[in-house]
Amino acid sequence: MRIVSLAGGIGGARFLRGLRAAVPHAEITVIGNTGDDITLFGLRVCPDLDTVMYTLGGGINEEQGWGREGEHHLIKAELAAYGMEPQWFGLGDKDIATHIVRTQMLNAGYPLSAITEALCTRWEPGVRLIPMTDDRAETHVVVNDEQGRRAIHFQEWWVRLRASVPAEQIILVGADDAKPAPGVLEAIAEADVVILPPSNPVVSIGTILQIRGIREALEAKTVVGVSPIIGGAPVRGMADACLTAIGVQTSAQAVLELYGSRLIDGWLVAEQDGDVALDGVRVLARPLLMSDLDATTEIALAALELAR
Amino acid sequence: MRIVSLAGGIGGARFLRGLRAAVPHAEITVIGNTGDDITLFGLRVCPDLDTVMYTLGGGINEEQGWGREGEHHLIKAELAAYGMEPQWFGLGDKDIATHIVRTQMLNAGYPLSAITEALCTRWEPGVRLIPMTDDRAETHVVVNDEQGRRAIHFQEWWVRLRASVPAEQIILVGADDAKPAPGVLEAIAEADVVILPPSNPVVSIGTILQIRGIREALEAKTVVGVSPIIGGAPVRGMADACLTAIGVQTSAQAVLELYGSRLIDGWLVAEQDGDVALDGVRVLARPLLMSDLDATTEIALAALELAR
Numbered sequence: 001m002r003i004v005s006l007a008g009g010i011g012g013a014r015f016l017r018g019l020r021a022a023v024p025h026a027e028i029t030v031i032g033n034t035g036d037d038i039t040l041f042g043l044r045v046c047p048d049l050d051t052v053m054y055t056l057g058g059g060i061n062e063e064q065g066w067g068r069e070g071e072h073h074l075i076k077a078e079l080a081a082y083g084m085e086p087q088w089f090g091l092g093d094k095d096i097a098t099h100i101v102r103t104q105m106l107n108a109g110y111p112l113s114a115i116t117e118a119l120c121t122r123w124e125p126g127v128r129l130i131p132m133t134d135d136r137a138e139t140h141v142v143v144n145d146e147q148g149r150r151a152i153h154f155q156e157w158w159v160r161l162r163a164s165v166p167a168e169q170i171i172l173v174g175a176d177d178a179k180p181a182p183g184v185l186e187a188i189a190e191a192d193v194v195i196l197p198p199s200n201p202v203v204s205i206g207t208i209l210q211i212r213g214i215r216e217a218l219e220a221k222t223v224v225g226v227s228p229i230i231g232g233a234p235v236r237g238m239a240d241a242c243l244t245a246i247g248v249q250t251s252a253q254a255v256l257e258l259y260g261s262r263l264i265d266g267w268l269v270a271e272q273d274g275d276v277a278l279d280g281v282r283v284l285a286r287p288l289l290m291s292d293l294d295a296t297t298e299i300a301l302a303a304l305e306l307a308r
Numbered sequence: 309m310r311i312v313s314l315a316g317g318i319g320g321a322r323f324l325r326g327l328r329a330a331v332p333h334a335e336i337t338v339i340g341n342t343g344d345d346i347t348l349f350g351l352r353v354c355p356d357l358d359t360v361m362y363t364l365g366g367g368i369n370e371e372q373g374w375g376r377e378g379e380h381h382l383i384k385a386e387l388a389a390y391g392m393e394p395q396w397f398g399l400g401d402k403d404i405a406t407h408i409v410r411t412q413m414l415n416a417g418y419p420l421s422a423i424t425e426a427l428c429t430r431w432e433p434g435v436r437l438i439p440m441t442d443d444r445a446e447t448h449v450v451v452n453d454e455q456g457r458r459a460i461h462f463q464e465w466w467v468r469l470r471a472s473v474p475a476e477q478i479i480l481v482g483a484d485d486a487k488p489a490p491g492v493l494e495a496i497a498e499a500d501v502v503i504l505p506p507s508n509p510v511v512s513i514g515t516i517l518q519i520r521g522i523r524e525a526l527e528a529k530t531v532v533g534v535s536p537i538i539g540g541a542p543v544r545g546m547a548d549a550c551l552t553a554i555g556v557q558t559s560a561q562a563v564l565e566l567y568g569s570r571l572i573d574g575w576l577v578a579e580q581d582g583d584v585a586l587d588g589v590r591v592l593a594r595p596l597l598m599s600d601l602d603a604t605t606e607i608a609l610a611a612l613e614l615a616r
Binding site: 041042043072074075078079081082083084093094096097098100101103104107119121122 | 349350351380382383386387389390391392401402404405406408409411412415427429430
């Protein structure tokens with residue numbers, strides 16, 4: 001079986017661990033969000049790709065959900081001692097090694113997709129991980145606070161401001177020119193089923209869907225989504241702030257409508273959201289808390305059941 | 309009093325600590341060797357500048373003589389896990405932060421001299437530290453071993469091969485085009501005395517002297533050198549391997565002759581080398597082991613005495 005999954009960071013990565021366990025012989029291709037990528041201190045950081053790679057490769061900080069296990073933060077302290085900004089992004093020392101490798105390869109002319117593949121030869125995530133695009137497409141957020149109306153990088157809004165300032169707009173800068181990375185459209189074309197994990201529907205899945213040709217390619221396939229909203233609240237993270245920014249309610253029903261029935265064929269919701277319905281979409285209600293690997297594997301199996 | 313000192317790494321840095329203690333009110337300008345600089349993993353590393361900065365700024369690993377105190381090596385292990393080469397250069401995590409700052413500023417267009425000044429605002433070394441040049445001039449070594457005759461970076465010869473393969477030639481690549489960094493010639497012109505610490509006479513002091521105009525400027529001044537050779541052996545390091553490469557004996561006499569009487573006015577040697585002599589050079593014999601700060605301060609005072 002060939003499966004394509006889109007993925008953001010923590011939620012997507014954890015779901016993928018369950019999916020891999022559910023169908024160990026399937027060929028799984030993961031299209032990773034790179035809209036959150038940021039250049040810090042001259043180093044190119046790809047938080048979502050790395051979270052998927054570390055989580056599936058056994059290098060993740062399990063409690064935190066992102067970053068490396070056994071991490072140190074000497075470099076962050078040193079950079080602060082030099083007065084370097086920004087100081088609000090928590091780059092760990094081990095993690096920085098990944099960014100050093102990536103940046104050196106980027107500067108040598110390799111595309112991000114080739115670099116990600118090279119990094120994965122170490123981590124052996126058991127899936128093929130492809131960035132949504134090799135081109136630069138970064139999510140920016142328009143905010144309006146005491147400093148005035150301005151666009152800031154998604155990470156500044158998400159990490160520094162913890163999404164506490166309302167987002168007026170969320171814009172993927174560079175989306176018009178970004179092409180899917182090599183292998184993305186091919187993997188979708190060959191997929192038996194496509195699964196949207198409970199990643200952020202706006203700044204993770206929504207971002208990937210903005211890359212030219214990806215949504216259209218997906219609409220031709222059997223696509224099952226796992227609701228990231230349980231009983232009106234995000235499973236984790238601050239997806240509600242993102243949904244509000246684009247005028248969408250924080251509910252399993254509203255996210256399904258946001259994706260739309262042209263994209264979605266099956267929609268897996270939590271038991272308390274069993275009244276969700278949309279013409280042309282098969283809805284299934286199951287426990288959706290990814291409390292451990294077993295529970296997550298069950299969710300993945302339910303998504304695959306829905307696809308059949 | 310205005311003092312200019314040239315400096316390599318460990319020996320020069322330790323001498324400078326004694327010099328600063330000997331004349332706390334003097335204005336000391338240090339012209340640092342950058343011939344050993346190397347780009348590793350996309351990061352620009354300036355070992356000698358950093359050794360001077362860390363030593364005088366209180367951040368040095370005292371036992372080792374280079375690198376940071378309380379250092380960790382997570383990144384080195386991570387880069388090795390990614391299969392990155394070279395693995396023979398011991399970059400510490402804290403040290404890497406310095407290289408990240410430097411590389412970011414270089415990529416932003418700042419010259420190395422301005423970057424060094426910026427880094428020193430943190431370390432407050434108590435001297436003005438200027439790189440010999442803002443231009444790229446890197447020491448390469450011609451070796452001839454089982455892999456054939458070839459030129460390798462100085463660090464590969466020094467660190468990886470530990471100077472165990474004889475050097476046929478030592479070449480400062482880029483020397484013809486390198487100009488002294490801003491402030492170098494001015495500091496020399498205004499100096500009351502110039503001191504050559506017991507740094508490597510070939511790849512540290514010798515390198516600085518190859519930068520256009522520096523030797524000529526120094527010849528017009530009172531220059532006192534501290535012999536890096538005691539009783540036929542280098543005080544520390546592998547200066548003998550470098551001297552052999554350029555056909556010079558490892559002796560206080562031979563190094564004095566290498567520098568020459570046009571450059572040197574006073575030559576401070578160890579007690580066992582009291583028979584050293586050269587026309588036009590005043591020679592003084594004193595204990596030269598920099599065993600602690602007090603001993604080093606005495607050496608610096610003797611050098612200044614010789615200058616009077």
